[in-house]
Amino acid sequence: xxxxxxxxxxxxxxxxxxxxxxxxxxxxxxxxxxxxxxxxxxxxxxxxxxxxxxxxxxxxxxxxxxxxxxxxxxxxxxxxxxxxxxxxxxxxxxxxxxxxxxxxxxxxxxxxxxxxxxxxxxxxxxxxxxxxxxxxxxxxxxxxxxxxxxxxxxxxxxxxxxxxxxxxxxxxxxxxxxxxxxxxxxxxxxxxxxxxxxxxxxxxxxxxxxxxxxxxxxxxxxxxxxxx
Amino acid sequence: xxxxxxxxxxxxxxxxxxxxxxxxxxxxxxxxxxxxxxxxxxxxxxxxxxxxxxxxxxxxxxxxxxxxxxxxxxxxxxxxxxxxxxxxxxxxxxxxxxxxxxxxxxxxxxxxxxxxxxxxxxxxxxxxxxxxxxxxxxxxxxxxxxxxxxxxxxxxxxxxxxxxxxxxxxxxxxxxxxxxxxxxxxxxxxxxxxxxxxxxxxxxxxxxxxxxxxxxxxxxxxxxxxxxxxxxxxxxxxxxxxxxxxxxxxxxxxxxxxxxxxxxxxxxxxxxxxxxxxxxxxxxxxxxxxxxxxxxxxxxxxxxxxxxxxxxxxxxxxxxxxxxxxxxxxxxxxxxxxxxxxxxxxxxxxxxxxxxxxxxxxxxxxxxxxxxxxxxxxxxxxxxxxxxxxxxxxxxxxxxxxxxxxxxxxxxxxxxxxxxxxxxxxxxxxxxxxxxxxxxxxxxxxxxxxxxxxxxxxxxxxxxxxxxxxxxxxxxxxxxxxxxxxxxxxxxxxxxxxxxxxxxxxxxxxxxxxxxxxxxxxxxxxxxxxxxxxxxxxxxxxxxxxxxxxxxxxxxxxxxxxxxxxxxxxxxxxxxxxxxxxxx
Numbered sequence: 102x103x104x105x106x107x108x109x110x111x112x113x114x115x116x117x118x119x120x121x122x123x124x125x126x127x128x129x130x131x132x133x134x135x136x137x138x139x140x141x142x143x144x145x146x147x148x149x150x151x152x153x154x155x156x157x158x159x160x161x162x163x164x165x166x167x168x169x170x171x172x173x174x175x176x177x178x179x180x181x182x183x184x185x186x187x188x189x190x191x192x193x194x195x196x197x198x199x200x201x202x203x204x205x206x207x208x209x210x211x212x213x214x215x216x217x218x219x220x221x222x223x224x225x226x227x228x229x230x231x232x233x234x235x236x237x238x239x240x241x242x243x244x245x246x247x248x249x250x251x252x253x254x255x256x257x258x259x260x261x262x263x264x265x266x267x268x269x270x271x272x273x274x275x276x277x278x279x280x281x282x283x284x285x286x287x288x289x290x291x292x293x294x295x296x297x298x299x300x301x302x303x304x305x306x307x308x309x310x311x312x313x314x315x316x317x318x319x320x321x322x323x324x325x326x327x328x329x
Numbered sequence: 330x331x332x333x334x335x336x337x338x339x340x341x342x343x344x345x346x347x348x349x350x351x352x353x354x355x356x357x358x359x360x361x362x363x364x365x366x367x368x369x370x371x372x373x374x375x376x377x378x379x380x381x382x383x384x385x386x387x388x389x390x391x392x393x394x395x396x397x398x399x400x401x402x403x404x405x406x407x408x409x410x411x412x413x414x415x416x417x418x419x420x421x422x423x424x425x426x427x428x429x430x431x432x433x434x435x436x437x438x439x440x441x442x443x444x445x446x447x448x449x450x451x452x453x454x455x456x457x458x459x460x461x462x463x464x465x466x467x468x469x470x471x472x473x474x475x476x477x478x479x480x481x482x483x484x485x486x487x488x489x490x491x492x493x494x495x496x497x498x499x500x501x502x503x504x505x506x507x508x509x510x511x512x513x514x515x516x517x518x519x520x521x522x523x524x525x526x527x528x529x530x531x532x533x534x535x536x537x538x539x540x541x542x543x544x545x546x547x548x549x550x551x552x553x554x555x556x557x558x559x560x561x562x563x564x565x566x567x568x569x570x571x572x573x574x575x576x577x578x579x580x581x582x583x584x585x586x587x588x589x590x591x592x593x594x595x596x597x598x599x600x601x602x603x604x605x606x607x608x609x610x611x612x613x614x615x616x617x618x619x620x621x622x623x624x625x626x627x628x629x630x631x632x633x634x635x636x637x638x639x640x641x642x643x644x645x646x647x648x649x650x651x652x653x654x655x656x657x658x659x660x661x662x663x664x665x666x667x668x669x670x671x672x673x674x675x676x677x678x679x680x681x682x683x684x685x686x687x688x689x690x691x692x693x694x695x696x697x698x699x700x701x702x703x704x705x706x707x708x709x710x711x712x713x714x715x716x717x718x719x720x721x722x723x724x725x726x727x728x729x730x731x732x733x734x735x736x737x738x739x740x741x742x743x744x745x746x747x748x749x750x751x752x753x754x755x756x757x758x759x760x761x762x763x764x765x766x767x768x769x770x771x772x773x774x775x776x777x778x779x780x781x782x783x784x785x786x787x788x789x790x791x792x793x794x795x796x797x798x799x800x801x802x803x804x805x806x807x808x809x810x811x812x813x814x815x816x817x818x819x820x821x822x823x824x825x826x827x828x829x830x831x832x833x834x835x836x837x838x839x840x841x842x843x844x845x846x847x848x849x850x851x852x853x854x855x856x857x858x859x860x861x862x863x864x865x866x867x868x869x870x871x872x873x874x875x876x877x878x879x880x881x882x883x884x885x886x887x888x889x890x891x892x893x894x895x896x897x898x899x900x901x902x903x904x905x906x907x908x909x910x911x912x913x
Contacts, residue, residue: 118554119510119553119554119555120331120510120535120536120554120556121330121536121554121675122538122543122553122554123537123538123539123540123543123672124669124672124673124674124675126330126675126678163738164677164678164679166676166677166725166728168589171542172542173540173541173542174540174541174542175541175542187540187542187670188589188669189669190589190667190669190674190675190676192675192676192677192678263332264332264510264511264512264513266510269546277505279546279547279548280546280547293505293546293547294545294546294547294548295507295508296507296508296510296555297508298508298509298510298513299513300513
């Protein structure tokens with residue numbers, strides 16, 4: 102296992118709550134899956150996966166309401182946007198900064214040592230390289246990132262946030278074929294997506310992510326779990 | 330927000346103010362009375378004149394079809410209860426009536442209640458034809474609500490019926506298994522929320538995924554946000570109560586055409602708090618008082634909140650044997666809601682402890698506290714009054730003011746619209762009580778913008794020691810106007826304020842020369858020494874402060890307006906007192 106720490110910040114962020122993901126309302130801090138998404142935008146290979154350990158809150162951000170014209174359907178041809186207009190509100194965060202601490206863990210199909218991937222990540226982080234633009238919850242809110250610069254979260258920040266989305270488990274289950282996804286060595290399989298939650302608490306400016314939740318995720322995803 | 334609503338459900342449930350699970354208050358127009366073997370129809374009236382009764386409710390939308398039949402138990406419209414069709418929709422009425430009877434049969438079978446069996450027997454007997462005939466003869470309409478009363482009792486009030494309704498809805502709504510996003514337990518999650526809430530007259534689902542673009546991972550509707558039946562029912566019941574209760578909601582913005590512009594604020598404390606107060610009651614309901622900060626306009630059944638009392642309370646230390654312990658830690662919740670095409674929109678949401686809120690609210694009350702336009706005692710102003718006075722059709726303003734009042738955020742720049750409005754002579758010289766109130770609120774908005782973040786400055790009344798040139802110039806204009814009025818024995822149609830306020834508040838140096846020349850030659854010689862002395866004092870202070878400013882920026886114009894208003898208020902109060910003495 103190899104630990105990585107990244108500082109991310111941005112003008113706006115929206116970590117949509119599942120219950121308010123249409124007329125969006127953001128969680129006050131990033132979910133572990135949103136943090137994982139940022140890391141994966143910088144560097145990702147199928148041979149490893151990120152386990153987010155904790156998220157430091159450097160700037161909480163202030164809630165900010167916006168109203169935008171969006172569309173009601175997924176893109177199908179032909180698509181006349183004027184017929185599909187939907188005005189939707191979003192309660193987003195303005196001016197945020199976080200520290201993401203995560204570990205890279207190898208998956209069963211990996212053959213190379215983790216150090217290889219860790220060093221690649223460190224090089225990309227240092228150079229500011231990324232695969233696709235990292236974003237804070239939604240793609241319209243890009244994230245800036247850099248190696249940590251010594252800035253620490255506010256130690257006096259303690260908050261009980263209640264249940265928060267942890268991640269989505271893709272459970273293989275032909276009896277519940279809601280979607281099709283790929284599994285290494287198996288190709289396309291049928292199953293469903295199961296959202297997992299954890300009780301989020303910020304202590305001393307850090308949102309601790311329970312390690313055991315990853316074990317539950319791997320258990321649900323069956324053979325998709327990391328090697329060790 | 331849903332987690333806090335779930336907590337609120339527990340509080341309201343303990344207080345006994347909630348309706349039974351998935352019940353809603355409905356205004357029933359017709360009552361079928363079953364007494365012994367007799368059945369008769371009674372017309373209760375229509376609309377707001379009818380007292381609402383709690384009745385089973387569920388989410389119901391779309392065109393009725395074999396696959397979309399959702400009758401309410403025992404209380405529904407005449408299409409369902411009696412099969413009365415709308416014009417040309419006889420087939421639909423038969424379908425709806427069949428579904429209503431089917432649901433009643435299920436309830437009878439499960440509860441074995443004689444009252445339900447009696448209703449079912451009636452609907453299956455020939456007597457129902459007489460009831461239908463009476464209904465139509467008395468002008469009944471297919472969409473009128475009809476209920477039953479069996480031997481003087483509404484069956485919907487029976488515990489067995491309530492329990493059945495909850496079980497029935499759970500069976501209908503629970504689908505796949507998943508982790509509930511509110512309680513975290515692995516349970517069956519609901520496919521849709523049990524019922525809608527009504528936000529400013531518009532029905533909407535709390536959690537809705539009613540268009541294709543909103544769904545993810547092949548899931549539909551509420552499967553996208555897994556919630557168990559118990560949690561879903563509790564949050565809907567709690568929000569329904571909050572949006573109905575006059576104590577817990579205020580309309581922030583409303584337009585008849587509806588839509589996203591309209592905004593409703595709902596608020597509550599984690600637990601009810603009563604604190605000692607010097608008022609006549611000896612105690613103050615903190616929740617109601619904080620609601621008064623949003624708007625002082627409340628319904629006839631709710632006591633009028635007193636902002637001055639709240640201000641006194643916030644100034645006092647929260648200690649003593651009568652005070653609740655851990656008061657600082659009690660949370661205050663506030664959400665601003667709108668409805669958008671059947672979906673609930675959260676425009677603002679925060680949870681703040683009373684300890685933190687106390688400072689922000691005290692500062693807001695102090696910053697808006699201002700003497701009345703006719704010299705009435707200074708009083709703070711509610712957010713609703715400020716918005717109404719500004720007449721600004723900007724829903725963001727309401728939310729920004731809420732953040733200022735409860736969280737201590739900087740006041741919105743839109744408050745300065747008041748300066749623009751004050752240049753209208755009609756506003757500066759009000760005629761009726763409503764207009765006087767508007768002027769007061771506009772000046773309170775100006776004062777809030779000026780003083781919110783300033784330490785130690787209150788200026789609720791005229792400050793004679795103030796040496797700010799803009800403030801002094803404002804005062805001078807008020808005195809010169811008074812001199813003009815007195816010289817012309819108040820028989821003046823248009824005062825110098827009506828003509829020169831705009832110029833004086835933007836470019837005092839260029840305007841006051843002319844005004845002073847007219848005053849010293851035409852007005853001041855005809856009035857007593859009091860006003861002359863005042864003019865001299867103000868001019869001396871202005872000299873010390875560097876003379877008339879050439880131009881005034883927005884801050885300067887705000888200070889000018891405040892000086893003018895406060896000086897005018899004092900002059901009015903004085904003349905009111907003198908006229909009172911003369912009358913005696």
